[in-house]
Amino acid sequence: MRDVAVIGVGIIPFGRRDEDSLLDMLAYSSLKALDDAGLGEKGVDALYVANMGAGILQHQTAIASALADRLSLLPCSADTVENGPASGASAIKNGVLAIASGYYDTVLVAGGEKMREVVGWKATDFVATLTHPQVEYPYGITLPGMAGMLARLYMEKYGLTEEQLIAVSLKNQRMGSLNPYSHVEMMITKEGIHDHRDAIVNNPMAADPLHLYDMCPVSDGAAAVMLCALEKASQFTSNVPVVVAGFGQATDTHTLQERDDPTELKAVTLAAQQAFARAGLTPQDVDVAELHDAFTILEIVESERVGFFKTGEGGKAAERGETALGGKIPINMSGGLKARGHPVGATGVAQVVDIVFQLRHALPEGRQVKNAKVGFTLNFGGFGNNIVSFVLRRAE
Amino acid sequence: MRDVAVIGVGIIPFGRRDEDSLLDMLAYSSLKALDDAGLGEKGVDALYVANMGAGILQHQTAIASALADRLSLLPCSADTVENGPASGASAIKNGVLAIASGYYDTVLVAGGEKMREVVGWKATDFVATLTHPQVEYPYGITLPGMAGMLARLYMEKYGLTEEQLIAVSLKNQRMGSLNPYSHVEMMITKEGIHDHRDAIVNNPMAADPLHLYDMCPVSDGAAAVMLCALEKASQFTSNVPVVVAGFGQATDTHTLQERDDPTELKAVTLAAQQAFARAGLTPQDVDVAELHDAFTILEIVESERVGFFKTGEGGKAAERGETALGGKIPINMSGGLKARGHPVGATGVAQVVDIVFQLRHALPEGRQVKNAKVGFTLNFGGFGNNIVSFVLRRAE
Numbered sequence: 001m002r003d004v005a006v007i008g009v010g011i012i013p014f015g016r017r018d019e020d021s022l023l024d025m026l027a028y029s030s031l032k033a034l035d036d037a038g039l040g041e042k043g044v045d046a047l048y049v050a051n052m053g054a055g056i057l058q059h060q061t062a063i064a065s066a067l068a069d070r071l072s073l074l075p076c077s078a079d080t081v082e083n084g085p086a087s088g089a090s091a092i093k094n095g096v097l098a099i100a101s102g103y104y105d106t107v108l109v110a111g112g113e114k115m116r117e118v119v120g121w122k123a124t125d126f127v128a129t130l131t132h133p134q135v136e137y138p139y140g141i142t143l144p145g146m147a148g149m150l151a152r153l154y155m156e157k158y159g160l161t162e163e164q165l166i167a168v169s170l171k172n173q174r175m176g177s178l179n180p181y182s183h184v185e186m187m188i189t190k191e192g193i194h195d196h197r198d199a200i201v202n203n204p205m206a207a208d209p210l211h212l213y214d215m216c217p218v219s220d221g222a223a224a225v226m227l228c229a230l231e232k233a234s235q236f237t238s239n240v241p242v243v244v245a246g247f248g249q250a251t252d253t254h255t256l257q258e259r260d261d262p263t264e265l266k267a268v269t270l271a272a273q274q275a276f277a278r279a280g281l282t283p284q285d286v287d288v289a290e291l292h293d294a295f296t297i298l299e300i301v302e303s304e305r306v307g308f309f310k311t312g313e314g315g316k317a318a319e320r321g322e323t324a325l326g327g328k329i330p331i332n333m334s335g336g337l338k339a340r341g342h343p344v345g346a347t348g349v350a351q352v353v354d355i356v357f358q359l360r361h362a363l364p365e366g367r368q369v370k371n372a373k374v375g376f377t378l379n380f381g382g383f384g385n386n387i388v389s390f391v392l393r394r395a396e
Numbered sequence: 397m398r399d400v401a402v403i404g405v406g407i408i409p410f411g412r413r414d415e416d417s418l419l420d421m422l423a424y425s426s427l428k429a430l431d432d433a434g435l436g437e438k439g440v441d442a443l444y445v446a447n448m449g450a451g452i453l454q455h456q457t458a459i460a461s462a463l464a465d466r467l468s469l470l471p472c473s474a475d476t477v478e479n480g481p482a483s484g485a486s487a488i489k490n491g492v493l494a495i496a497s498g499y500y501d502t503v504l505v506a507g508g509e510k511m512r513e514v515v516g517w518k519a520t521d522f523v524a525t526l527t528h529p530q531v532e533y534p535y536g537i538t539l540p541g542m543a544g545m546l547a548r549l550y551m552e553k554y555g556l557t558e559e560q561l562i563a564v565s566l567k568n569q570r571m572g573s574l575n576p577y578s579h580v581e582m583m584i585t586k587e588g589i590h591d592h593r594d595a596i597v598n599n600p601m602a603a604d605p606l607h608l609y610d611m612c613p614v615s616d617g618a619a620a621v622m623l624c625a626l627e628k629a630s631q632f633t634s635n636v637p638v639v640v641a642g643f644g645q646a647t648d649t650h651t652l653q654e655r656d657d658p659t660e661l662k663a664v665t666l667a668a669q670q671a672f673a674r675a676g677l678t679p680q681d682v683d684v685a686e687l688h689d690a691f692t693i694l695e696i697v698e699s700e701r702v703g704f705f706k707t708g709e710g711g712k713a714a715e716r717g718e719t720a721l722g723g724k725i726p727i728n729m730s731g732g733l734k735a736r737g738h739p740v741g742a743t744g745v746a747q748v749v750d751i752v753f754q755l756r757h758a759l760p761e762g763r764q765v766k767n768a769k770v771g772f773t774l775n776f777g778g779f780g781n782n783i784v785s786f787v788l789r790r791a792e
Contacts, residue, residue: 001498021529052458055451055525062448062480062526065782069650075666077645078782079486080478084458090475094490101496102397129451130458133417249473254465270471386461386474 004099005233005241005395008037008226009353014183014341017220022051022058022114025222027070029346030110033224034071038237044226045104047071047078050091050111051345053126057117067110077104084130085294086381087111088223088348089388093247095227105229106236111349112222123218127344130382132255144215146256146383147295148207153263154297155209157312162209164315168296169213171324172332176339178367181350183219183341214296219341223350230395242356245281245374246391248274254385265305271387272306272378279391283307286329286391287372288358290351292380293336299323302378303331306389330369333358348379352390359394400495401629401637401791404433404622405749410579410737413616418447418454418510421618423466425742426506429620430467434633440622441500443467443474446487446507447741449522453513463506473500480526481690482777483507484619484744485784489643491623501625502632507745508618519614523740526778528651540611542652542779543691544603549659550693551605553708558605560711564692565609567720568728572735574763577746579615579737610692615737619746626791638752641677641770642787644670650781661701667783668702668774675787679703682787683768684754685725686747688776689732695719698774699727702785726765729754744775748786755790 010032012025020028026049034044049064060066064078083090088111095107115123124142131137154160176182203211233241250270256262276282283306291306293299300314308329309317317323323331334340334354337347355375357363375392406428408421416424422445430440445460456462460474479486484507491503511519520538527533550556572578599607629637646666652658672678679702687702689695696710704725705713713719719727730736730750733743751771753759771788 023529053451055449056455056457058529059452060525060529061452061478062778062782064479065526065647065778066528066650068647069654069781074648075646075663077489077784078479078647079490082457082476082478083460083474093473094475094493097490097494097497097499100499101493103493103496129456130461132462133419133454133456250471251461251464251474252470254462267471382458382461385465386458388473 001100002102003230004096004227004244005230006225006244006352006356007228007233007237007239007241008033008039009356010036011181011223011350011353012221013181014219014221014343016116022054022112023063023066023070025114025220026067026110026112029222029224030071030108033108033226037226039106039226044073044076044106044108046098046107047073047076048091048095048107048109049080050087050109050349051080052082052084052087052113056126056129057114083386084381085344086348086379086386086388087345089377089379089390092225092349092352093249093388096244096247099227099229105232107227108224109227109349110222110224111346113343113345114220115218115343116220135255143383144207144210147297148210150263150301151209151297154301157263160315164300164319165214165296167319168293168299169338172293172336172338175333175367176335179335179340182335182339183217184339210295210297216294216337216342219343221341221343221346223346223353225349225352240360241395242359243393243395244390245393246275246277246279248272248389250274250387252385256383263301265301265384267384267387268302268305268378271389275389275391279393281374281391285374286376287374288333288355288369289329289331289376290334290354291331291378293332293338294342294380296338298380299331299336306378325369333367333369348388351377351379352392355392359392397496398498399626400492400623400640401626402621402640402748402752403624403629403633403635403637404429404435405752406432407577407619407746407749408617409577410615410617410739412512418450418508419459419462419466421510421616422463422506422508425618425620426467426504429504429622433622435502435622439632440469440472440502440504442494442503443469443472444487444491444503444505445476446483446505446745447476448478448480448483448509452522452525453510479782480777481740482744482775482782482784483741485773485775485786488621488745488748489645489784492640492643495623495625501628503623504620505623505745506618506620507742509739509741510616511614511739512616531651539779540603540606543693544606546658546697547605547693550697553659556711560696560715561610561692563715564689564695565734568689568732568734571729571763572731575731575736578731578735579613580735606691606693612690612733612738615739617737617739617742619742619749621745621748636756637791638755639789639791640786641789642671642673642675644668644785646670646783648781650778652779659697661697661780663780663783664698664701664774667785671785671787675789677770677787681770682725682772683770684729684751684765685727685772686730686750687727687774689728689734690738690776692734694776695727695732702774721765729763729765744784747773747775748788751788755788
């Protein structure tokens with residue numbers, strides 16, 4: 001088992017990118033990662049592409065083969081990996097395994113999704129293709145609906161308040177406004193949100209008790225990371241390598257109804273535990289984290305399940321500012337899915353990109369967690385039925 | 397790099413399976429592989445699902461998560477791997493890497509496709525989603541069209557004859573009629589084919605010079621293999637383990653027009669060379685092979701490129717019976733894609749299943765290659781732009 005490091009990262013601004021095809025976006029982010037890593041085209045042994053829905057959204061398959069050619073990486077091996085909204089982290093995990101096996105030295109992982117080609121309910125319907133085809137999808141349940149139910153259960157069970165959800169929304173929106181790659185650039189204030197909520201039109205109820213501003217936008221975007229055997233990293237780059245210290249992946253029941261307690265999100269706990277165990281580190285060692293806040297409630301629940309806070313304490317911690325810059329454990333300093341955006345195949349890769357920025361100490365004041373050495377990511381597939389997590393460490 | 401072995405296989409009859417969902421088929425074949433390997437549900441560390449088009453064909457994503465739950469493999473890790481018609485072999489390759497890395501001991505790989513839900517041109521259109529979205533797909537080129545052009549070039553360049561194509565078709569159809577998992581069960585004879593061709597109606601021209609019987613059918617189906625670290629195989633099963641002695645994967649230009657010589661299929665040569673080099677074996681060591689005969693012409697060209705015959709000699713060798721049972725190198729004793737069928741996500745897995753049957757000496761007379769010790773598979777992605785190959789060896 002060789003150690004694996006991230007030696008290059010690339011990301012393009014998320015948002016509405018009508019002028020770019022899915023392959024364009026994957027290529028742009030990949031070229032940035034290759035350039036950042038100091039690798040030429042001929043330095044890539046294998047390519048993994050993370051994508052959830054090009055078949056549905058673009059009527060296109062085999063995009064890994066297409067990208068390998070587009071980037072002139074031939075004859076490198078190339079596969080597409082799909083795990084719903086956790087496709088990005090799954091692809092990185094497979095890249096890590098490819099290098100750890102000793103068969104490959106350098107692996108490019110690019111994740112992307114072009115979701116703005118469909119509008120309105122069709123985007124929600126697209127994501128709902130991950131629900132159970134017999135007992136969920138036909139009855140019209142959507143991911144926002146599931147998140148609304150989770151939030152309501154949390155309110156009943158742990159006293160979660162709307163103010164706590166708003167605290168997450170404000171933090172992430174503020175951080176996103178400082179991130180040049182973020183989809184949502186506008187600042188909102190607590191007063192602004194209240195105004196909007198009062199007006200309903202601007203922040204309408206989406207899935208009770210979640211409002212529009214509790215949800216991530218529908219985005220186009222792509223991100224890429226260049227992985228390399230740690231022992232060979234110095235051959236390519238003078239960047240500080242960021243070591244993939246540990247990874248975890250765990251599955252849970254497909255449907256919510258089969259879970260003893262839908263608020264538990266067991267797979268989140270398990271994936272995080274695996275990643276920390278492999279890294280030989282604990283949640284207390286983490287300096288900065290990117291969690292999967294497709295909905296504000298998810299950031300709160302995940303922050304508890306991965307071990308940053310006790311169960312039921314995540315919302316209060318967010319309201320007290322403990323997850324903000326300068327707090328106990330800064331979460332989603334990128335703006336998270338909530339503000340950076342959530343082009344599903346790109347998200348897990350973008351999370352690692354943002355943690356690498358942090359661990360390189362490459363971000364401007366206002367976003368950089370001072371002297372960050374250990375980072376954590378959690379990418380949420382299905383509605384918590386397939387979770388992939390990483391512990392990343394700045395090489396000393 | 398630990399050695400990896402196949403310790404269990406499962407396959408269900410390919411064909412038209414209106415009563416089964418994609419997940420049903422994946423589950424059936426997986427349960428057979430688990431049973432064959434002697435593994436219970438809790439013995440699986442990781443699951444890979446090979447599938448090309450559930451998004452397009454079933455409006456469904458994240459099927460690896462769904463299958464993990466369906467099989468009660470929770471909380472095992474689970475990813476879907478897609479590489480067009482070579483998705484099956486790509487998924488197995490990733491399973492091999494996962495075990496070789498040392499992180500996982502046991503990996504289930506299930507490949508499946510449910511293609512009969514669409515009919516006629518829509519099935520051809522579905523497969524064509526792997527062509528180039530700007531310079532191929534919009535102009536209506538299909539995979540049969542590409543295969544027809546390849547056959548015509550081979551006729552002009554190497555004197556390939558229709559009789560040689562017919563020899564492949566007859567052999568594979570005959571072998572398929574003996575395979576209980578085969579889609580096409582009917583026998584055809586040379587006279588029959590000639591009659592049909594004369595009558596046109598029954599074997600019409602499909603893509604000049606290829607007729608209907610030069611092409612694989614559109615099939616539903618699934619297959620699964622259980623992979624295990626070779627050192628741990630005896631913990632689970634008394635089956636003779638089949639070692640994944642070598643694998644190879646290579647990409648080529650997305651479009652045919654960019655290739656110096658479209659008859660070369662460089663990626664086929666490269667993938668096979670990699671697999672043989674890793675295995676420390678040569679094409680002359682192979683006792684039985686499964687090649688990707690989605691079109692008869694492909695079996696002929698591949699049999700040359702992987703090194704069984706000299707360039708331009710594959711058609712003559714097929715006509716002389718050198719690729720039949722008892723010949724120099726028996727190819728597609730399963731019936732191949734031509735007769736077993738080609739549910740695209742399943743094919744690369746089914747190829748390995750059939751070679752494992754051969755190397756276990758488990759087939760009846762008439763299909764079993766006597767004393768077979770080394771097998772070879774080649775799974776063809778795109779139109780030759782992403783090839784995955786395995787050399788398999790019976791453990792002594």
